[in-house]
Amino acid sequence: MSKPIVAIVGRPNVGKSTFFNKIAGKRISIVEDTPGVTRDRIYAEAEWIGNTFTLIDTGGIEPFTKDIILHQMRAQAEIAIETADVIVFMVDGREGITAADYEVANMLRKANRPTLVVVNKIEGKSLENNAFEFYNLGLGEPITISAQQALGLGDLLDEIVALFPKDKKGIEEEDKMKIAVIGKPNAGKSTLINKLLGENRVIVSNIPGTTRDAIDTPFSYNGEDYILIDTAGVRRKSKIVENVEKYSVIRSFTGIERSDVCLILIDAEEGVTEQDTKIAGYAHEEGRASIIIVNKWDIIEKDTKSMDAYRKDIRNKLSFMAYAPILFISAKTGQRVNKIMELVNYVSNQHSMRIATGMLNETIGEAVLMNQPPSNKGRRLNILYCTQASVKPPTFILFVNDPDLMHFSYERYIENQIRSAFGFEGTPIRFIVRQRNE
Incomplete structure (x- = not known):
């Protein structure tokens, strides 16, 4: 909506x-x-x-x-x-x-x-x-x-x-998967969209801020209908000069809010910047499925270790988004662009995946046996039951003896065990911790 x-x-x-x-x-x-x-x-x-x-x-x-x-x-x-x-x-x-x-x-x-x-x-x-x-x-x-x-x-x-x-007012948008292409100005968003569409529907320029509004473009892939949201580039506040660029920031954020999957474009020449971190953080906070796409990979001088080193740097700077797959492409030449839509469908399925309650509790029970929760002042956390409340993003309710005993590090451990067992690649996971008698 x-x-x-x-x-x-x-x-x-x-x-x-x-x-x-x-x-x-x-x-x-x-x-x-x-x-x-x-x-x-x-x-x-x-x-x-x-x-x-x-x-x-x-x-x-x-x-x-x-x-x-x-x-x-x-x-x-x-x-x-x-x-x-x-x-x-x-x-x-x-x-x-x-x-x-x-x-x-x-x-x-x-x-x-x-x-x-x-x-x-x-x-x-x-x-x-x-x-x-x-x-x-x-x-x-x-x-x-x-x-x-x-x-x-x-x-x-x-x-x-x-x-x-x-x-x-209460009007739902079309029930098609919406894919938002987000990133700094001049990261290659419009070029990527044109390559995905196979035609020049969006003006492409090397001047940051060319895309001054979010442009929705319907298209089909393998018989399925999608909507591509080309958001305007989000710029550091100190560099925002033109009014139109300030106007574009609203459209970028509302584009993320409307999307199902975010393609977070990183400029390979610049690497992960502070602004990239803020943009990715917004998609993460909104609970969107995300793919990190490193664009302009064709112009980077590389050796056999370049991709691994770059991936490690991304994981370090975007540590909160360790679940997001990373894809190295060139929107200009088309290198690996054909892999994007397959990955979009994959993370979308992960984003909407439900786990049976029995399997979920079995996994958490094994995790607790392998690594007991730490005690606090003689009291130990006891996870009594878990159920999945919703999807997009997958949200789990953990019923425990005392929510105050749940340390963030142990919650992260439970998340990692769930991911290890079931995947959930490309999507954040949410936990709601409740006392059993609620």
Whole structure:
């Protein structure tokens, strides 16, 4: 399902990040009583009465500034506005309407997006009359809240959900396997997609950021239907200059969220970079099946040990993704590209594999016999029962005598034993540890 996007915009220090954290349910944005603290858009998945959506927190819009940082923050907010399905325009109910608020309102009118004027910092009835002056912004009836004290948030969320596009309300996407090609700009994503499709459907350029939106391309392979999602390259924040590249970051992340399998493209010349690690980490956290693809292998000077050394470096830098198979290709020449779809189908099957409860408990019982759980203050963990709760990713519930006795290292050991017995190559595994009497 394609999730609606809700952007929180407004001038600095009106309480956007505090509101964002309340809705997201955790402290994601830095909150500090200083204008301009939130410099980067931050994303979170939120839910209200069965409606899931992507929430974007933006840096404040400061229309009259010449400060470079504030100018970039304004540019980021503009991109969020362009991308959003619903805009929450936040203003300060204590300070009252300002010239900057009028400028932001003018910007939002031109954007022609559903917009809610939200008057924050209204902590009591004595301040409620402060909201009336915000009618002058010409964007409809102001809604009063206090993000700090969580007042009025339910009513506001009702209004937000009511504005979601109908095609993003409970409409499932086509039941075809979706394959997201992700990676830094210029890693060869579009070239790879063209090679897989056998035709030039995507513009290819050696300028990073050519792909400015996620492009969905349906295709067939061996009689099966698929959708390829060509995501825009994700760049290090310090190198993001063009607004269109900032816009592409949202599409990259939402592309991962919509996918079943991620092809994580690594540039063989550059090796695994910090940004590659972040991109792979996002796919891992989202529980997606993944394949690590090293592209441009044709231009690397090699000897008999090159591939093993490169593979070892990847395993070291992407240690959290040890389950993902690694494939060395050249999208340009077509080297080993023919192996990708077979591997995609393989990891997809592993991603959706179910294990019979009896076999699962037999495997865990043997694992415990081989390596007893460590004791803590005279008490030892006892794994009483295990069952598989779901797939995509495979998720297991471990019933134990005391969840606090489950050390992460022993959980990792159990995971390794399950993988050794059943495979699960290309997919993360999740564990839920519960007390037996729950």
